[in-house]
Amino acid sequence: DIAEEEGADLEMIDEVISYTDGSRSPHLVYKMNIDYKGKTIHFVNKTGTEFYGLVTCDFPKVMEKLDFEISTRSHFISLFVGSNQRIKVKTQSAQINSFFKQSSAFRELRRISKDTVFEPSIIGTNVNGKYNITTKYSLQFTDWTRSIQPIIQLQKQFVDYFS
Numbered sequence: 608d609i610a611e612e613e614g615a616d617l618e619m620i621d622e623v624i625s626y627t628d629g630s631r632s633p634h635l636v637y638k639m640n641i642d643y644k645g646k647t648i649h650f651v652n653k654t655g656t657e658f659y660g661l662v663t664c665d666f667p668k669v670m671e672k673l674d675f676e677i678s679t680r681s682h683f684i685s686l687f688v689g690s691n692q693r694i695k696v697k698t699q700s701a702q703i704n705s706f707f708k709q710s711s712a713f714r715e716l717r718r719i720s721k722d723t724v725f726e727p728s729i730i731g732t733n734v735n736g737k738y739n740i741t742t743k744y745s746l747q748f749t750d751w752t753r754s755i756q757p758i759i760q761l762q763k764q765f766v767d768y769f770s
Contacts (some may be wrong), residue, residue: 609639609755609756609759610639613639613641613759614641614642615639615640615641615642616639616640617637617638617639618637618638618639619635619636619637619638620635620636620637620638621633621634621635622634622635622636622655624655624656632655632656633655634653634654634655634656634657635653635654635655636651636652636653636654637650637651637652637653637654638650638651641759643762643763643766644766644767644770645770646664646665646666646766646770647664647665648662648663648664648759648762648763649661649662649663649664650662650755650759652746652755653746654746658745658746658747659743659744659745659746660742660743660744660745660746660751660754660755660758661741661742661743662741662742662758662759662762663739663740663741663742664739664740664762664765664766665737665738665739666737666738666739666769666770667737668737668738669733669736669737669738670733670738670769671733672699672700673698673700673702673703673731673738673769674698674699674700674731674732674733675696675697675698675700675703675729675730675731676696676697676698676728676729676730676731677694677695677696677697677707677727677728677729677730678694678695678697678728679693679694679695679720679725679726679727679728693717693720693721693726694716694717694720694727702769703731706764706765706768706769710761710764711760711764712757712758712760712761712763712764713757713761713764715757715760716754716757716758716761719753719754719757723748723749723750723753724745724747724748725744725745725748725751725753725754726744726745727742727743727744727754727758728742728743728744729741729742729743729761731765740762740765742758742761742762744758
């Protein structure tokens with residue numbers, strides 16, 4: 608159990624959403640906050656009417672010139688582009704490039720994206736006087752739980768590298 612490994616409490620919210628036509632849909636939300644070296648990694652997975660995950664971590668200070676954006680090409684687009692690297696890092700920062708080159712969690716996320724339709728979007732930017740890393744991903748692929756631990760580890764490795 609990931610929550611147990613991380614020493615975090617897992618909150619599960621089980622709702623049923625009713626629609627005006629009388630139909631109903633289950634809606635499960637999994638939430639977990641992981642404390643790591645004075646930072647909190649917020650984790651949310653939603654299933655039911657929505658199938659996505661969101662992981663965020665705030666740093667209490669602005670970190671200039673560390674903005675980055677990671678996007679993922681779909682397998683379909685990769686057929687036409689011909690690149691075997693589906694995940695692309697866009698940044699002006701040599702520090703960020705160095706971090707992602709040495710990150711074991713990032714390498715695992717690359718492997719998952721190559722083997723599945725896992726297509727994360729990861730953004731690091733300054734927001735409201737804080738530096739924030741946000742990871743968004745769809746849960747609409749087989750074995751989506753495989754991506755959870757590497758996403759958490761990526762956040763932890765970022766904290767270790769830049770704190």
